[in-house]
Amino acid sequence: MLSWLTRRRKTIREGPGVPQPVTRGFQWWNRALYITIPFLLVLNYFIIFHWSAIEAYLPFTSSDAGELRPFRPPTSSVPASSEPFDNAPNDTPDLPGEGRLEGVENGLDYWTWNTHTQFGYANANASTNDTDPACANFPSSLLFAVQVTLKTGVADDKSRTKSQLSTVIKCLPNVFIVSDSDHQYGNRKALDVLKDLPPDEYMKGDAYDFYLEQKNTTKEELRQNSDGWKLDKYKFLPMVEKAVALNPNAEWYVFLESDSYIFWDNMFRLLNNFDSTKPWYFGSPSPGKTYGKDGENKIWFAYGGASFVLSAAAAGKLVHRERNIIGMKGIRVTDQYRQDILDDCCGDSILGWALHDKANVDLSGLFPMFNPHSLDGVPFGNKYWCEPVISLHKTASQDYVKLWEWENSWNRKKGPLLYRDLLTSYHNLGTFDRREDWDNADTDGYHHEEADHPSHASFSACMEECKKDEQCHQFTYHGAHCWLSRAMKMGHPKNPDGAHEGQDRNYVSGWDVDKINKWVEENPCEEGPHWVKPSIERKF
Known part of the structure; x- marks a missing residue:
């Protein structure tokens, strides 16, 4: 570009025939090009490689x-049947x-x-x-x-x-x-x-x-x-x-x-x-x-x-x-x-x-429909019962296919899947009362602090204590200690640990199936699903 301008300028001054006078206008235009072209090249570089540094300083018009x-x-793109x-x-x-x-x-x-x-x-x-x-x-x-x-x-x-x-x-x-x-x-x-x-x-x-x-x-x-x-x-x-x-x-x-x-x-x-x-x-x-x-x-x-x-x-x-x-x-x-x-x-x-x-x-x-718990950690009860379940978090790899098959076997014409269905139909929580190497009392749990309390004597004693306690739905016996829980949930696998001897290192969980089945019978969700209203007061 610059070499072309030099030749052009020489042609105008000396080029064939009668020499042409160089006007002030051309001189101004010539200088302007020498100044503008490098500026545009630098600006182009910044626009391509550093635009985010420039755009923050530009004034903007109101939103369109x-x-x-x-x-x-x-609507023409929507299938007529749906x-x-x-x-x-x-x-x-x-x-x-x-x-x-x-x-x-x-x-x-x-x-x-x-x-x-x-x-x-x-x-x-x-x-x-x-x-x-x-x-x-x-x-x-x-x-x-x-x-x-x-x-x-x-x-x-x-x-x-x-x-x-x-x-x-x-x-x-x-x-x-x-x-x-x-x-x-x-x-x-x-x-x-x-x-x-x-x-x-x-x-x-x-x-x-x-x-x-x-x-x-x-x-x-x-x-x-x-x-x-x-x-x-x-x-x-x-x-x-x-x-x-x-x-x-x-x-x-x-x-x-x-x-x-x-x-x-x-x-x-x-x-x-x-x-x-x-x-x-x-x-x-x-x-x-x-x-x-x-x-x-x-x-x-x-x-x-x-x-x-x-x-x-x-x-x-x-x-x-x-x-x-x-x-x-x-x-x-x-x-x-x-x-x-x-x-x-x-x-x-x-x-x-x-x-x-x-x-x-x-x-x-929209808690608890959008749910931060895992499948085995859902604490069924007043908050998690008649509400439709939309999401589960921290889903174990082995649970995906089981959930998928169960969900797709569900008769969707009956209505949305509720947490109640997850407990009664998927977990079948009211049908068993004991599980080895399992912990179901790690949330909403409590216990008797006296070390010599009768509930700490054995798994059977712990079960009897849970049955007597109106708040208790399940329990875990570990380390010669009885842990009760108000929650109704599956819990999760737990390997033996702790400074204990023999069987006392094991985690053994149990459920009060009578209380759980009574809760299910007394809470049938007859009025229909609870599609919760938007709120930040209702939260995990």
Whole structure:
């Protein structure tokens, strides 16, 4: 460019024929090019490689509301036989906030909606495995409106990966799998959601070192340990961005983790009763960031392990990027909250803060339907009984297939699966009274402190004490000590341990089946399922 300008200038001054005078205008234009071209080259470099450092300082116009509202797909794209998510009840609250319970149904903390399953209508294109009856009956027509995102890691337990692929995401051909590296997730592809942050500027040193270590290690050599947790918090905001970009016309965005089990029939029933054009953020409440002069205000976020849901309106407001005065998009939400992520322990916490701070969307807690407990840890009772179960956390690999087979054998026309059904039909908790190498009294437990109390004499004495105690539903005998529990739950395997001798090292659990069966009979859920109303007061 510069050599051409030099030749051109020489031609004008000396070139053929009569010499041409050089005008002041040309001299000005010539100098302007010499100044402008290097400036543009430098500006272009910064725009390409350092845009996030520039965009934070650009002034922005007001939001274009039109960008936030083409969320509901055109009705012409909905199969005529289904038309899901279009019949919200009149008593559904419009927005989260005060007064949402006033004048609604019976004034209680739940609705008793008469919901309908959308399972059971065979669809030859329903899944990646058309020979599976469960997938043949899966309502895949809903997936244009529900975008599911699974968050995992390249070093996740292989048995958990296999379990997810054969159950929870088996019938979801469009599931979006995000990870900390590009890799195969069984027969699916997982996307490294961190690679365009960029990782070297976005992460702290130890997290970035582990990120690079995974990049340079074969899948067979990966260490399946807790180091993967260092990368987890960085995935939340970018996975929401990517999910919206992948399916911008979805009505709902459902996010789950690799140890989450989702009961899809109950999830679809729930979403069918809410308007996705309102800013809904559903999940199990956990305490998060505080703010205000003395930290008097607290943000509640949806615990990631229990899964969470964003409506199209909420997700759109979060990822929306305003345009500056020259029409360029503004800073990404991942850049906007970069320092917050570095300072916080957890990505689900920062997601809740970003939704509140940027999008003015607060959590609508739906505990216990979104459940932070594992399958064996659910404490059945007043809080966990007539409520539909939507999610389970920390699901053991061996439990996925059992749950899947049980769920798909359930007659969905009877209604949604309740916690009551989980106890009576899946666990059959009222049918056995003893289990070896098992602990069922590690929560909501109590005991007699006197070392010589009769209940500590033997397993049989412990059982008799539980039967006499009106609060006790189950117990564990270990170390010549009787531990009673008010809860009704399965408990978990426990190997012998402790400074004891012989059989006293064993954990032996028992249940008062008479009390449990009496509770079941006295609480039949006759009024219908308890679809709990949004609340952060009701929490784990």
